[in-house]
Structures are given as C-alpha cells and as structure tokens.
Amino acid sequence: MEKLLDVLLLGRVRFHDLNLTGRVLLSQLPLNLTMFLVCAVVAVVDPRKFRDPSFLAAQAIAVGLFALCAVIPWQRLPYGTFLVIPFLDFVPVTFVRSSASDALSGLGLLAVFPMLWLAGSGYRARLMVPLGGVASLVMVWAPLVPAGTVDARSLAAQLMTPVMILAVGVGASVMTASGTAQQERVEELLERSETRERLLDTVLETVDVGVIVLDAEGQGMFANSKQIEVYAAALPTDGAAGHETEMMIYREGSEDPLPPEQWALERALAGEEVERELYRLGKGAEARTVSVTVRGFSDAGGAHAGTVVASSDVTDVVAAVRARDRFLSIMSHEFRTPLANIMGYAEMVQDDPLLSETSRSDLEVISRNAQHVNQMVDDILAAAVTGTDSAAIRLPLDFAELVREAGASSGPDAKRRGIRLSVETDGALPVVGDRTGLVRVLDNLVSNALKYSGSGTEVSLRASRDGTWAVCAVEDHGMGIAPDELERIFTRFGRSTSVLGTGIPGTGLGLALAKEVAEKHGGTIDCTSEVGVGSTFTVRLPLRAEARS
Template identity: 35%
Template sequence: MRLLAGIRQLNSIIGLREEAPAVSGRAALILNQGPTVAATVVVLALIAVVHPHHALTDPALWAGVAIIAAATAAACLAPWDRLPWRAQLLLPVADVVGLSLLAVGGHHSLAGLSVLLALPFFWLAWSRVLPRTVRAASFLLPLAVVYVQRINEDAGEGLDYLLRPLLMPVMVLAFTVSVSVMSSIVAGTERRLGDALREAEQRSMLLDGILDAANAGVVVVDQNGSDLLMNARQKEIHRKATPPGAADPREDELLVFGAGRSDPLEAQDRPVRRAVQGEEFTGQLVWIGPPGDQGAYSVSARNMLDSAGEYRGSVVVFHEVTDLLEALSAKDDFLANMNHELRTPLTSIVGYLEMAQDDPQVTPSLAMYVSVARRNAERLLGLVGDMLDAAVGKLDVTAEPVDFAEIVDACVRAQSVRAERSGIELAARIDGPLKMAGDARRLGQVVDNLVSNALKYTRRGGTVTITAGSEAGNAVLEVSDTGIGMSEDELERAFTRFFRTASVRNSAIAGAGLGLAIAKDLVEAHGGAIVARSTLGEGTTFRVTLGPTAARQGSASAVLGAPTGD
C-alpha cells in the first residue's frame, strides 16, 4: 500500500503524461511561456534605458515583441483541451521566431540576445517531438541570427569573421541536446514508474481479492501497533469487538475475552498486543463480542522482518471456530450419553448371561448357546468401549502404586484359554516384581489389546511370546507372534485409528482397527513409548517401555512413575 502511494506521489511530482510529456493543461502552458515573456520585458526595459530612440523605431524588434505577445495571448485564451496536444508546440515555435527578430532588432543596444533562443528550444527539446529537427534548428537558427547581426554591423570578412559567432549557436545546441537527453531519461523513468504503478495496482487488487475471499480476519500492524492493512472480514470482527458508543476504542477497550468467555483479557495477553511485542503464536483461543453474542476465534501471528532481520510488524489472522466448539461440546454430550446408554445394558446382558451359564438347570446344548451369546456380548461391549474411548480422544489415567508384572501375568492367564482353543502356543516369561505408578486397569487394557491382537493374527499352530522385565530402570513388555505380519507401509500406519491391513480386510478376521491406537494413547499417557517391528508373512513384535527414560523414545507425555526393581 505504501509502495503504491509512493509511486503515485512521485508520478504526481513529475507531472508528465506519456501522450503529452511537455505540457499539462493551460496552467502549464502559461508557466512554460512565462520565462520568454519575462526575458522580453527585461530586454525592452534595458533597450529603453540604453537606446530609447532605437527602441521606438526598429521594426524587427517590435515584430518580435508582437509575435511573443500573440503567443502569450494564445497560451491564455486558446481552447487547448479541444486541440491535439502537438498544437501546443506552435507556441515555442512562435517564441523562436519572435526571439530571433528581437535579437536581430536589438543587437545594436544589447549584446548576446541570441542566447534567449535557448528558452523555447528547451520547451521543444523537452517535448521529445522531432528531436533531430529540433537539435539542428537549435544550431542553425542562432547561427543565422548571429550572422545577420554581423552583417548589420558590417564587421568585416575573413576566417575570423566566420568563426567568432559560432560560440553562441554551439552553446544553444549543447543546451538543447542536454535537455533532450534529460527528457529521454525522465520519459524512461516515467514509463518504468507507470509500469510499476500498474503492477502495484494489479497486486493490490489481487491481494485485496484474496484477503477478502479468505474466510478469516487478517490485520497487518507495524512495529508501533498501527494498522497497515485490514481485510473486510477483520473489519466485521473489529466492529463486533467495539463496545457500544465507542467510535475508536483502544486495544484494551475491545470486547475480547479469554477461554472462559466472561473475563476480559488483560492488555498484554490480547493477540494484537502480543504480536506487536514481536511474539509469534498459533491457536490462541479468544471470544469476541458482547455477552450473549460472542464468537470464538483461533488467533495466530507471524512476524515481518526486513532484509536486515529487524522486526517491522506482524500479520495476525483470526479464524472463527464458534461452530467447531459448539460441535465439540455437542459431541462430548453425545458421547457421555452413549457411554451410559450403550455400556449399561450391555453390562447387564453379560451379567445375566454369566448367571444363566452357571445355572445347573441349563442343558448342555443351551449352555453352548448361552456361551456363544455371552462371548459375542463381551466382544460387543469391548468394541463399544474402544470406539467411545477413541472418539473421546483423551484417556483418563489415575496414577497409583501397581506391579506391572502382576498385570501382565493376569492378562496372560486370561488369554490362555483362548490360545488353547485356537491351537496357538502362548509362552510367557515374566521377571518381577515391576513396581511403578500407573493405572492398573488401563495398563491391563494395553496388555490385553497387544496379546489379543497377536492371537487374532496368528494361525493355528503358531506361537505368541510375552516377555516382561526390567531394562535400564524401565519396565519393558514385548509381545511377539509368528502371525501374518505387516509390510513396511502397513507398519507405518499400524497405530492409526480404524486402519486395518489389506490381508486382514480380505480375511474373515473381525475388528475395528482401534486396539493398537488405544494402546499407544494409553502408553503415552503413562509417559511411555511403544514401537513395532514386523516382517510380512513371518510375524510382528510390539515393544512397550514404561519408565523415566521411556519418554525419550517417542512419548511427549509426563512420566507417571518408574519401576523400582526387585
């Protein structure tokens, strides 16, 4: 914006147009004619003092004065706006004729009058019309004038007679050539400025269009906090933040609230103030507007630096997230209701099926049916629990003293029946105790998910090996299988929610693709790390590390506890 204004200002100062570079309106014509008129008046005054009788009788002198007067009147009265701009150049041509006659008629009284021809030739040279002709005329006409003066003086003959008058025409020619070169340079500069102006206007239009089309408020501030640019969306947000009755509120007066929506943000915590102080940030949540009509905005800021790396301002972007927050709130309410509405009846169903299965009056065939129903109800309950946990996106973990070795042992014993029924060897080596601070239920869920996965994807006759122990002060669990394995690409996505490998999708193996994702979230919630390695067709190994150095292996969560050893 400043560049555009600067180009316009410079173009205004130069005051030239590409179509008519020498003139611009009647005022410019009068201004250009002024030096010739002033010079003529001075010459007449001097002649009247030196030779008053000659000033009244020389016809050439007064003819020149008459032509200059006529040109001046034309400059003041002619309808130049309705004539081609080249017609205006008749004025300096008339001045050339008038000053030539003035120099011829007044040379007896004043010497060097032919130098006055430089004035109209300046005009003609600056116009850039017929430059070669103007340059030739700027030498030949003054030369003719000085020779006429020499003839009238009858100064003599010979080489001295011919060469001595050449100085004045050469000076006028040099002056005209210099002006012509300057005019060409200015014309080139004007063209470049015009091109720059048009490009800047196009860029300005493009920038305004992009910013106005963006569904975000954008404000650019300098290092002093003054607004340099604000798109239409940001103007709407600013109006929303303006208190009633305040025409031009200060930053600390705007209706900007924190995440609680009720307490106004302190001045130093407001996004624009933070940006002006040179701070860069992403995703600051603010509520803008009067109570009852507030909108939520996620605000980000980036610094603008000059070529020397000095801070020159910031770009602050306001993204409205009101609908998103309302949707998240509705989602949380829905999940809370679903958690109760789905888990409660399923838990009841599983409980009654257990009671029915233990009833001695149930026939063997009916007991088999009840067993199948109970198994599927438990599977459905686990699936619902996994889906709800994954949808919530955050898992509650309560830290209390636990023995990780006991948790692994209990999970292995619970899965042994399934392994035997599936014809899979389940081998376990647990070196304990592994004391630590953690959530026993959640850690059990991690082990169950990993062992259950290993059994699910291992064929009859295969082996699943569980190893638990202490390593470098950490509790380490490894679950290995000789199952179908994963390719390198599939391994990279193994912990992605709802991801299932192509071979699994093409088989009859059931699942929702949530177990590994939930296991990873739970491990990281304990400050641990989980990694996997696999070979397609040979098997997979998952390694879980829990302890003080586990977070360095990939977890960003706080460490809840560490094993204390034996």
C-alpha cells in the same frame, strides 16, 4: 493561474497536473524571465542598447510569444502544435545575440531554453531535436549575411554554440525518454497495486473469516464486515455503548470474563504468539465461539509494520463436536453395564466344575467376544473424552518397567492364542509421562500384534535406549500391512483393507489414540511392515533430562 503559481513555488501541484495551456506557459516562462534579466543587466552595462531596433524587437517578440502561449486554445489544436513556439523563440534569441553580444557574452546560450522545450516535450524527439539544432545553426549564421562576412572561416567560428546546444538537446531527449519509461512503469505498477488492493478487499469481504489489520502503533487500518459482525456479539447488551474493557469475552468453557490484558489481540501486541485459540463472545443464545489467530507482518526493511487478526466463527462446529462427544460417551457408558454382566456371569459359570467341555468352550467364545466389544467401547470412550490427555498428571516413570508389565498382562492372551510372547529390556528407561496413557499405548500395540498374528508365531517386545530416546519395538510375524496403508492406520477409524476382509473386530481408534498420546509426550510412533511377513511398531519417548547424559 493558482496551479501555475503552486508549481513555481514547488507546492503540491506537479507540472503534469496542469492543463496544456498551463504547461505551455510554464515552458515558455524561463526564456522570458531570462530576457527580462538581460534587459536589467544591459540597463546597467550599456543603456544605449535600448535605442537599438534589433534589441527592442527581440524583447517585443519574446513578450508577444508569451502572450500567444496564454491566449491560444492549445487543447483544441492537434497535439504537438504548441512546438511552433520554441522554434519561434530562436528569432528573439537571434536578435538579442546579434545586437547585445558586444555588451554581454554568452547570449547565444539562450537557445538552450527552446531546445530543452523541444527535447523535453517527448513529442517526436528524433525529429524535433535535429530541427532545433538546425535552428541554432541558423541563429548564429543568419547575422553573417547582412554583415557580408559569409565565408568558411566565419561560418566555422560559429559552430561551437550550435553544437553545444544540440548536445544539450540530445542529453535532455535521452533523459526525457528514460523518465517517460519510468513513469509508465510506475503507472503500471500503481495500476497493478490498485487492482490487487481491490482484489484483496473483495477476497476479505467474501471469505467467512473475520479479519482486522492494525498498524505498528496498534491502530486499526482495516476490518471486514465479518469481523464487525462476529465481534458485535461481545458488545454489552444493556443498550449502552459501553467501554472497551466491558466487552464480554470469555475463554471457551469458562464463565469468567477475561481481563483486557489476556485478550488475544492485546497479548499479540505485547509480543506473544496466538494460534487458533478459542474464545466465546457474548452470553446466551447470541454468543459466538471464535478461533483466533494473530500474526505480525514486516515492511520491506524488515521492521514491524503491523498485526493481522483472523477470527473464524466456529460456533456450529464446536456445538457439533460436543454433541458427537456426548453421543459417543453416552453410547459407550450404556454398553458398559450389560457387557460387565455378560463377562461377570460367564466367568461365574466357567467356575462350575459340573460344566461340560462343550459348554465351557462356548462360554470362552462368549467371554472372548465380550472382551473384544469391551475393548471397542473403551476405545470409543477414550475418543469421546476430549482434553483429558492435556490435563493428565505426568510423573517420573520407568518406561522399561511399563514394557515388562505390558508383556506380563498380555501373557495369558498370548498363551491362549498359541503365540510365544518375549520381552527384552535393556536397563531402566527414565521418562516423564502419564502412566495411564502410556500403558494404553503399549497395551494397544501388544494386543494388535497378538490379534493379527497366527498360532505358532512369535511377538517380541524390546525396550532399549537410543541416544536421548527411550525406544520400544513391538514386532510380530502376522499378516502385515501394505505400504500405501501405513499412514491411514494412524487415523481415527482407519483400518487396513486386508484386515477388513478377515472379520477381526476393531474400531480403528486404538492406533490413532496411541499416536496422539505419544506425540503429546513429545515422542513418535511409526510402523514398518511387509505383507505376509509381519509388522514392527516403534514408540520413541524423550528420556528425562538427567538420564540423557
């Protein structure tokens, strides 16, 4: 009963939330209320109708049908049995129409209530609506029989009311069918949404990444167990709950706690972008290093709806990288001392005028190979030292001058190999950069060109301006590189298969490091090559702003 009243008062309970008996009672209630209204109006207009047996019978039948709706256990009967009530409703409507139509007009329209019930039930509407139309027709024709006025004219005069009621029934049936289809679609979408939500929850609990979702106000909506586990390391370890601002969050490599306004989440809420930034949570052996990325998301209307924070625990990865870098650094430094001794003593012995030509030739081989090993050690050391490029001081430079210096420093090596080295520059090329890094790039490209070219060939360096770019092209006429290997040569430790078969020494680090330096300067480095013809490596760096016009 409480649910029934809630539906009538437009509360939180909806019609379909009621049991079958409640829905039957609610469907019957409009007719009974209208019949009660008819009694009230008749009491004012023509009280004599209360002495008419037909009028009283109509009211009694309506009350009796309402009582049947309440006492019959409809849920125990076959579904659709309850539709006998709207067909029986046509009986009291017939009696009240025939007995009070002279006092009140339009009483035949009371048949709309049982017709709406039949059409709105959704149960075999194609059958129930026509039967309701027949019942409406019987309602208007049946009173003509006892009156003895059954003829074509009188029958035709009563057709409008049944036709109108049938039209209402057809319209209600169509809308009910459409509403039912929409409801089924909504239920299907809700089921899919629930399934996707469960899938998302399962995925977020399965992946080894901490995820927290905040709403547009910055309040937490969701956090998976990995997020809770990772950030537990940042909580104070003194046993107290601690205030949020006392969390132990540090920049990776720093021992100074970050103030709350510099935390990744706070910065993201303030509108900044955070992309894979490293933070250390906690101290000591229990500290965790996390890579944090923050993304905002929008609702269907494009308005900001919240923020997603993803935290990857990279503690073991960072430790492994540091161990590798320490190993490479130590190994490289351990090589430097004996190599320096070898090259130094070889140079000293070469200066001896009494040295035979055979011994001098042997010493040149020793010196040359020691230089190759030294270059390899330099490449390994450069790869082991991380972060130096980002911290390097960048100053105004003339890229054309650096190209000329690279040609000059490589001239003796080219002469010894029997290779002609030419340098062409087209005026000054002002750039802003790290001189050491750019010299390393040019030296690497020139040394590679000489290393992989044969005696009697030519290597050329050409520096020029191309729009807003300073360009240096290093061209050789050596063995060349296969097209499918052009990308691999710019990866660390990546070398062409044709080179591997020649026995020419190298680590495969030089070009990778050169590419990194060029990109950190906002430039590019690429290669065009043809096997057996030669290769051209091109470096592009942005010109200084004042030199672009």
